[in-house]
Amino acid sequence: MSDIRVDALIIGAGLSGAVVARRLAEEGVSVVCLEQGMKHEREEYRGRQDDWEIAAMGPWHASPNVRQSPADYPINDDDAAMKPLMFNGVGGSTILYGAHWMRFLPSDFRVRTLDGAADDWPISYNDLAPYYDRTDIDFGVSGIAGDPAYPAYPDYPMPPLPINTWGEKVAAGHSKLGWHWWPGSNAIASRHYDGRNPCVQRSTCGYGCNEGAKASVDLTHWPVAERAGAKLITGARVSQITHDSHGRATGAIYRDRSGVQHRVVANVVILAANAVGTPRLLLLSQSARYPDGLANGSGLVGKRLMMHPFTRVIGFFDEPMESWQGHWGQSLYSLEFAETRPDLDFIRGAKWNLGPSGGPLHAAMFSEGEHLNWGAGLHRQVSEWLGRTAIWGISCDDLPETENQVTLDDGLFDGDGNPAPRLKYALSENSKAMLRFNRAKAAESLQASGAYKTLSAEIMPEYGWHPLGTCRMGDDTNDSVVDQFCAAHDVENLFIVDGSVFVTGSSVNPAATIAAIALRAAENLLTTRREIRGSA
């Protein structure tokens, strides 16, 4: 076993790991990042090829259980009402995400105070606002400020992408209804920006951006971090975080793709492996001193998994709109029903994002019920759908439930023999009522916008884009895993900087908030842990 010594070890080269790596490296901290996946080049993505849709259903699918790449670990999601999506590689899930870039709402941080359920965060919107401002620039966001659904914030660095024909229809529809809408804010360049090219509206963002327009952190953060000295080790699957006799984290053990085991010794260990991978690693790192897993004195590691219950409502229009083009990405969004309304039978709400509707194979593969359509009906479905539809994606706020959790599976293992994560996740009655209400309202929106019919599924379980909350932050060491700066209560030199630390789920896409929290944690680390710098 060979050893590497470093100031800061980061596990996971996705969004949060990249934000922290870049900031620490810029300040002279020696950084090593272990990433179980590989680095991918833009030419590998299939968006420019005829087979882009069939490839998206296999090697570029967002589910690791479908991809089954050597970089992936399997996930037992048999008992999960939403199936987790993620990507393992340099860039993490930003390689395949839609880059919807939005701040959480101020009320998201005060759910207990305002709505009497779940918990308040130990931080407020105002605590995060300066970090949102900075990450908007670092990620190169296109959009327009002034949304009345938010407190004032600075202009985005680039103007918004076009809302497209379908967006104009829905904007007019919402204007008639008096409902909120706003041009989509996306971490997708609308101009040349910091080495990135402008979006070409090919609509294949979800399978890797060939243009380098989308802000994936392999483009926005890792090159800067590596130039500043950060070392990125790919194909490195961590099996355990190690600690010394005083309980301090000492580093991690990983296996490379040829099966050779290595150890990294570090002054601080920073977990950035997402809300499934992070609790899995903590649970895998149990020892005599930490029999329930590392940093698990509260018993909350893996608990309170949130997944954003999701569905889509499709509007069919008479006129051709070429709605297979556009950014995928959000054309526009609505927060009309995002806040709690006293006249409804549920609390919190949903965020809607309007987008394009894919190519012919996507049209063919949609099923409103249990079964795919075939025969002459399939031809009709594709003909009605292709280029003439707009889709509301409905993402419901998800409040934490202790029973929804990540544990270790005793019969499923990754390629290196480590136990796979097992998910248990059920929808609450609150979430079900929220989905029902918002589906009906989204259909009303599309009808008001000129759609002659709408279709929707009750829930789309395969769209579990946002695992969150499995190592929540808080002030009380008995009721949380990390403090407000992402330092583990039980292991003082261990940090968790990914979406695991979320206290509630919001309805809004979490990428911007993960980035802001990670940047805040990095700045705090630099300010308060000066001893780490240059000590390796």
Place this chain on the structure above:
Amino acid sequence: MTEKRELPDQTLDADHRLQLSVIADKILPRTDEMPSASDIDLSNGPLDKVLRSRPDLAQPLLRALRSLGGSVDQADLRLMQSNNPHVFEMLFQVIAGAYYMDARVRRLLGYDGQRALSLPRAGFGAEELLMEMMETPPRYRPC
């Protein structure tokens, strides 16, 4: 854009291709507007295009065809859809994937693939409506 990709080692023989052709015509029959699967010779060139892109589908496809046996009618497919939905979905994915990559089919649908477009310089659209929205009162909950 096209590029050269290899077929998987294990591919379909003539009998399996004929069997697939029969099944594919049930999934995608001829209509007044659209050709059937066999009209575009789906079980040869178009199928190979799918398998070059998705070699992982070759084995499951062969298994599905063997399980269905020689003569397949609509009832057999309905039974598979009910009893083995994942296998049916894989079969559907291969057939529909091949069909909708075909140039003639795409032409008839008015779909010319995903194109690179220039962004409009004039604006993002619906600017006047947005001005109205900007003037509405704040809607976030103060806290």
